[in-house]
Amino acid sequence: MTDPSPYAAPGAVPPGAVPTAPVARTTTMVRPVAIAIVAAAAVLAVVNGVYAGRFPPGAVVEPIWAFGISVDLVAVALAVLVRLLVVARRPVVPARAGLSVWGPLAAGFAVIALAGWLLTGGAEYWTQGMQRYLSASTGIFFFGIPWVLALMFGEIALRRGDTALHRALAIGALVVGAIIGVAGVAAAVIYGSGLSD
Secondary structure, X not given: OOOOOOOOOOOOOOOOOOOOOOOOEEOOOOHHHHHHHHHHHHHHHHHHHHHHOOOOOOOOHHHHHHHHHHHHHHHHHHHHHHHHHHHHOOOOEEOOOOOOOHHHHHHHHXXXXXXXXXXXXXXXXXXXXXXXXXXXXXXXXXXXXXXXXXXXXXXXXXXXXXXXHHXXXXXXXHHHHHHHHHHHHHHHHHHHOOOOO
């Protein structure tokens, strides 16, 4: 038996060898989504801070709640930005088959954040005339950690090559997180504009 020539064409299969399928490769994130999250969180944090500065002088608790929401938004923007910069320097990695932990984690935290926000006044605020800023913001303030984690893990979970269920959980978590963030900042804009109590 003769050995295959060392000058064979690149990619040629030696005699007797079993050809293997190429390994699917992917990045560990969807870059446009990460950029959108960073930009949206930064803009919302700025808008929230601007209108918090316009709260009535007698407001005591409301500015604290607004400040906490801004901190959460900045945390999301910074965390995703750092990950974006780090991952951009890494080579592509083999795609992982099956359902990873990030999708279920993101969805679970999103459910906790959404339920906490709605049950502590969020639903009341948006269904009964947008009367009190505290109703809209209390749940976001106290459930800020699961809200932030839902957004962070949702971004991590959006990985090409995973299952449709995994992507659906990630997208769902990001949508819920976005709704909560926009609703909280919108309430600050309404209150800061003197349109609610």
